[in-house]
Amino acid sequence: MSDENARHRRREAVLEVLRASTSPLGITEISESLGVHPNTVRFHLGALTRNGRVEAVPTERGRRGRPPTTYRPVVRMDPDGPREYRALAELLTEDLASRPDPHRHAVGIGRRWGRRLAAGSDSTRARSARASRARIRRMLDRLGFAPDHDDSGPIALRSCPFLELAETSTRVVCPIHLGLMQGALETWKAPVTVDRLEAFAEPDLCLVHLGPALASTGAVS
Known part of the structure; x- marks a missing residue:
């Protein structure tokens, strides 16, 4: 499998985890679900966000410090799908x-x-x-x-x-x-x-x- 295909499959896996959840997920939750490093998840979330397939959802402040960002899928057609x-x-x-x-x-x-x-x-x-x-x-x-x-x-x-x-x-x-x-x-x-x-x-x-x-x-x- 080429590196590009591997990246695509991992990206789709991240997206599927988000789609299966009833609420937005954070990077740690996604990484634990897939068994991969959080930086890997962060990389793919960045690409999915730029492509308009995922959006970041700031969580409410419940404690000191910067609240963690969670993510949810955007409901739309796949912009990376095949074109004719x-x-x-x-x-x-x-x-x-x-x-x-x-x-x-x-x-x-x-x-x-x-x-x-x-x-x-x-x-x-x-x-x-x-x-x-x-x-x-x-x-x-x-x-x-x-x-x-x-x-x-x-x-x-x-x-x-x-x-x-x-x-x-x-x-x-x-x-x-x-x-x-x-x-x-x-x-x-x-x-x-x-x-x-x-x-x-x-x-x-x-x-x-x-x-x-x-x-x-x-x-x-």
Whole structure:
């Protein structure tokens, strides 16, 4: 068993002890129930508390000194459970691809996403092409696209956070990325926009072609 699996099992054991109790428990009580050192229990309680699965409950003062902290489980879904976001994303892209004019719909989705991201970070005006290029590059970097830092020519994207979907559903996923960049640049009132997104221009990169804002064609090739 790996160390990570062992930690997970011990953490779940701590949680089960708390769930089985009708009242909050202290570290000593939990450690005695499991037959482990109190520091081990303290470590796992810290992780469970940070994950929102356990909450600390201060006990009432009944004697001098600091009252011991007890713990109880939080009644909620397990936030560490398995996720199937990729399956959901595949279903959504399939639905989008089946619509009339999926490119237009995909770009529109991307524009809304880009406007939201731009407004949530820094929506001040980008006054020059160079400043616009730097700002959109920073956004792409935060999203995991690994843009290059060359200030001339197209922006090369060396990574894609949606690679598996982009490879199988290029005609809807890549237009979303196109709209994302266009929406952000529009929000910043940038003098440039993305004329064209050249998807998989080479096996290991996509190219973002910038041009004057009024001359945008909004194409993915």
